[in-house]
Amino acid sequence: MAYGRRPVLRGVSCTFRPGAISVVLGGSGSGKSTILKLIGGLLRAQAGRVVVGRIDITRFKESQLYEVRRRLGMMFQNGALLDSLSVLENLAFPLREHSGLSRAEITARVHERLAAVGLEDVDDLMPRQLSGGMVKRVALARAMMQDPEILLVDEPFSGLDPLSTKLIEALLVRINRTLGMTMIVVSHHIPSTMRMAGHVVLLLPDGVVEGHPTALQRSEDVRVRRFLTEETDTSEQILAHTHEFEAGEHTPQRPGGA
Amino acid sequence: MAVLLRRLGHFVGNVIEGLGYIAAFAGHIVAVTVRPPLRWREFLDELFKVGVLSILIICVSGLAVGMVLGLQGYNTLVRFGAENSLGAVVGLSLIREMGPVLTALLTTGRAGSSVTAEIGTMKATEQLDGLRMMAVDPIDYVIRPKAWAMAVAMPLLSALFIVMGIGGGYVVGVGLMGIDSGTFLSSLENAVDFHDDVAGSILKSVIFGTLVGLISTYRGYTATPTSVGVSAATTSTVVLASVSVLIFDYFITALWGV
Amino acid sequence: MNASSTRDFLVGLFVLAGLLALAYLSFSIGGLQYKGTGGLTVFATFDQIAGLKPKAPVEIAGVKVGQVTAIRLDDTYRARVDLNLDKDLRLPVDSSAAIVTAGILGDRYIQLSPGAEGSFLQPGEQIAYTESALVMERLIGKFLVNVGDKPTQQDGETPKEIP
Numbered sequence: 001m002a003y004g005r006r007p008v009l010r011g012v013s014c015t016f017r018p019g020a021i022s023v024v025l026g027g028s029g030s031g032k033s034t035i036l037k038l039i040g041g042l043l044r045a046q047a048g049r050v051v052v053g054r055i056d057i058t059r060f061k062e063s064q065l066y067e068v069r070r071r072l073g074m075m076f077q078n079g080a081l082l083d084s085l086s087v088l089e090n091l092a093f094p095l096r097e098h099s100g101l102s103r104a105e106i107t108a109r110v111h112e113r114l115a116a117v118g119l120e121d122v123d124d125l126m127p128r129q130l131s132g133g134m135v136k137r138v139a140l141a142r143a144m145m146q147d148p149e150i151l152l153v154d155e156p157f158s159g160l161d162p163l164s165t166k167l168i169e170a171l172l173v174r175i176n177r178t179l180g181m182t183m184i185v186v187s188h189h190i191p192s193t194m195r196m197a198g199h200v201v202l203l204l205p206d207g208v209v210e211g212h213p214t215a216l217q218r219s220e221d222v223r224v225r226r227f228l229t230e231e232t233d234t235s236e237q238i239l240a241h242t243h244e245f246e247a248g249e250h251t252p253q254r255p256g257g258a
Numbered sequence: 259m260a261v262l263l264r265r266l267g268h269f270v271g272n273v274i275e276g277l278g279y280i281a282a283f284a285g286h287i288v289a290v291t292v293r294p295p296l297r298w299r300e301f302l303d304e305l306f307k308v309g310v311l312s313i314l315i316i317c318v319s320g321l322a323v324g325m326v327l328g329l330q331g332y333n334t335l336v337r338f339g340a341e342n343s344l345g346a347v348v349g350l351s352l353i354r355e356m357g358p359v360l361t362a363l364l365t366t367g368r369a370g371s372s373v374t375a376e377i378g379t380m381k382a383t384e385q386l387d388g389l390r391m392m393a394v395d396p397i398d399y400v401i402r403p404k405a406w407a408m409a410v411a412m413p414l415l416s417a418l419f420i421v422m423g424i425g426g427g428y429v430v431g432v433g434l435m436g437i438d439s440g441t442f443l444s445s446l447e448n449a450v451d452f453h454d455d456v457a458g459s460i461l462k463s464v465i466f467g468t469l470v471g472l473i474s475t476y477r478g479y480t481a482t483p484t485s486v487g488v489s490a491a492t493t494s495t496v497v498l499a500s501v502s503v504l505i506f507d508y509f510i511t512a513l514w515g516v
Numbered sequence: 517m518n519a520s521s522t523r524d525f526l527v528g529l530f531v532l533a534g535l536l537a538l539a540y541l542s543f544s545i546g547g548l549q550y551k552g553t554g555g556l557t558v559f560a561t562f563d564q565i566a567g568l569k570p571k572a573p574v575e576i577a578g579v580k581v582g583q584v585t586a587i588r589l590d591d592t593y594r595a596r597v598d599l600n601l602d603k604d605l606r607l608p609v610d611s612s613a614a615i616v617t618a619g620i621l622g623d624r625y626i627q628l629s630p631g632a633e634g635s636f637l638q639p640g641e642q643i644a645y646t647e648s649a650l651v652m653e654r655l656i657g658k659f660l661v662n663v664g665d666k667p668t669q670q671d672g673e674t675p676k677e678i679p
Binding site: 302353448452459 | 541
Binding site: 037040041042062065066067069070072073074076077078080081082083093094097098146152 | 380383384385387388389390391392393394395
């Protein structure tokens with residue numbers, strides 16, 4: 001898979017198990033979001049195969065993908081809510097389009113989902129009036145509206161304060177436990193990953209390392225160790241690099257993952 | 259020299275490729291139009307944005323242009339003692355050229371650029387991807403109502419422009435310059451023929467509306483999803499649509515006309 | 517939803533205004549006929565039509581009663597002009613048609629002078645009496661030549677001395 005001249009996910013192969021929360025870790029530009037987009041059919045693989053629930057979607061046309069997408073739900077990094085519609089209308093949208101339910105039934109479902117993510121009285125708010133945490137929760141609710149089999153989550157914790165991060169993490173875990181929903185989460189938030197993932201896929205520049213989070217933490221692999229420590233030491237690194245840059249001594253390199 | 263030729267060949271190749279894409283785009287729009295749902299609500303909302311919100315600028319400009327035509331027309335005709343034909347001059351200029359062309363240019367600037375910016379921003383904030391993941395074709399939900407609204411609104415706006423212009427010419431000719439009211443109107447009525455003039459005018463504005471609708475939605479849809487990209491797309495809509503309108507104007511006039 | 521019903525109302529107004537403007541341009545100014553193509557269709561032949569165009573009005577006593585629909589050359593090399601007149605018009609068979617000019621340099625149109633006969637023209641029949649168009653240039657030419665050689669031209673012979 002390549003973006004223009006930049007190849008990403010070269011020779012990468014991984015499997016996501018049903019019913020588990022799998023987290024895709026990796027530095028910036030490693031192709032984490034690309035994997036999600038490939039599964040959702042938003043990007044087409046240039047080589048290799050993409051199989052969703054035993055269906056090979058690699059060569060699917062747009063119209064064929066629609067069928068597959070009915071079983072998927074995607075929570076975008078910035079919510080991707082339709083900004084001209086209210087929260088209620090945003091959540092009702094997938095049901096209005098695809099289910100034959102009546103207005104009343106749809107509204108009831110919407111309120112159910114909102115309650116499940118801990119939101120009330122937000123029906124008539126517009127997306128721009130919501131806080132970051134609220135946007136994420138509404139996006140999650142929307143992804144759930146059609147009771148998907150697989151939930152694709154893109155950077156659920158980005159831009160959130162620690163409290164909201166814990167909240168979202170709790171929601172994701174609860175959904176997985178109660179509904180047994182398969183989740184594929186892209187993130188670079190190590191602590192949450194370690195807590196909630198049943199399976200971790202680590203994308204490294206030269207390959208992939210998969211495994212249970214505890215296994216990874218105990219891994220002897222140099223690259224894995226470096227990645228895990230780099231991620232946790234990120235803030236210190238940024239500071240160090242900034243000082244060097246200001247002193248004119250150092251061409252800035254991207255610190256791991258920030 | 260060879261380099262120049264190669265670049266020219268490249269350029270022409272790009273242009274033709276672009277035309278191919280836009281033709282495919284147009285075909286896609288037509289294809290989703292004939293399928294239900296009708297998306298009446300969205301169409302009416304777009305018609306509001308393109309039509310109702312443009313009324314003020316169209317009417318004011320129409321009036322101004324009509325008044326200028328009245329003034330200039332009178333000053334020129336009076337040299338040949340033919341000032342009684344002012345009605346005909348004002349009416350024919352507006353109906354055949356000024357109405358459709360100026361309306362198209364004004365609408366491009368106002369509504370066209372706004373459509374491009376809106377779609378481009380939706381692309382940048384992943385709203386289009388969000389729609390796809392909910393198994394809704396963005397070309398069906400977003401593009402189609404906007405393009406059709408533009409095509410329908412254009413002839414209506416053009417007619418309003420022309421009527422305001424004739425009014426402006428009347429005010430100047432009869433009110434200011436002292437031409438007899440009956441003379442103005444009869445000169446106007448005798449000179450304008452439905453088949454030669456009005457029908458051609460309506461045809462032009464429908465074609466222009468389709469053109470601007472296509473170009474503005476296409477540029478928004480294919481914009482680079484960054485703020486720079488959206489802004490560049492918006493500018494290019496205005497330029498491309500304006501030039502196309504003027505070029506098509508020549509061909510329609512030549513092929514239709516007397 | 518209130519906001520959208522106001523919007524819809526305004527859209528409706530807009531469309532109405534636009535359609536009215538179009539109607540005004542088409543019918544009132546453009547002269548589009550909504551009566552369909554009913555009407556009394558007759559024709560007339562002329563030696564010279566000099567600038568008469570299709571869609572030119574046909575008048576009786578200054579009132580428009582129809583228009584010219586087609587102009588062709590017939591087998592005898594005369595101009596055949598087809599007219600479409602008001603359905604209810606009753607034109608006596610001995611009526612005449614003349615091509616006249618609006619003003620001195622204006623557009624040509626057809627002026628009908630109704631005859632006195634009791635029977636009327638049926639659709640498809642010909643107006644028998646016609647007066648061709650005056651070609652302005654010829655008239656001026658005649659006039660100028662006349663003024664120039666006054667004695668010779670007037671009688672066609674040199675004036676004789678009366679002894």
